[in-house]
Amino acid sequence: MLEIGSGTGINFSFYKDVSVTAIEPNPFLRKTSYERAAAAKTPIHVMEGNAEQLPFSEQSFDTVIGTLVLCTIPNPVEAIREISRVCKPTGTILLFEHVRHENSLLGKLQDFLTPIWKRACDGCHLNRDTIHLLKQEDIEIIEINKHVGNIFITVEARKKQM
Known part of the structure; x- marks a missing residue:
């Protein structure tokens, strides 16, 4: 199992x-x-x-796991490609992320706050559309669960079978 961006563990x-x-990149x-x-x-x-x-x-x-990490990674598309590369064809990708809200007003508020938030919170983007990024990189979404007013999601996914 691989955990990307383990943070404090x-x-x-x-x-x-x-x-x-x-x-974990942060020492x-x-x-x-x-x-x-x-x-x-x-172990x-x-x-x-x-x-x-x-x-x-x-x-x-x-299995590859990420917890509140794709919001902070400078190039999430490249990270998703790497996750897909190292995950076995029958493997599972498990993510817990916060995402851009579906409500246009709340999404615009996240867009407005993101530049300030990025500086204060180690590069974190409040408004990443993680589901779209996964789908555009041929990741098959098995299940999505939304939490805390649809701001947080859990995703079970896998590489699309060719």
């Missing part, structure tokens, strides 16, 4: 009976990830890396 306590490789967050990985009940290998250039061979992982 907050997810590590949820992993059971699986080997995890976690990448400050990665430091805490190392500590949480050491305390985890499953977790934390390493420096970014999702736009994954240092793994094609079809290396059964």
Whole structure:
């Protein structure tokens, strides 16, 4: 299993009976990830890396997970391509993201706030249309669940079978 943008490793306590490789580009967050990985009940290998250039061979992982990460990645399209590349054809892509709201007024508010928010929150874009980005990169959406007024989504997806 690969976790992209592990941040502080907050997810590590949820992993059971699986080997995890976690990448995190931010050295400050990665430091805490190392500590949480050491305390985890499953093997977790934390390493420096970014999702736009994954240092793994094609079809290396059964599952790729991202939690509130595609909003911050500078080039989310390239990250999605890399996720697809390293995920096995029968693998699963699991994401938890915040997205641009479907309501035009709320979406415009997110558009307005994003430049300020990006500076304050490590490059985070409030208004990314993650579902559109996934679909344009031939990712098959299996299930989407919306949360907290449709601002947050969970996505189960996989590479489209050719």
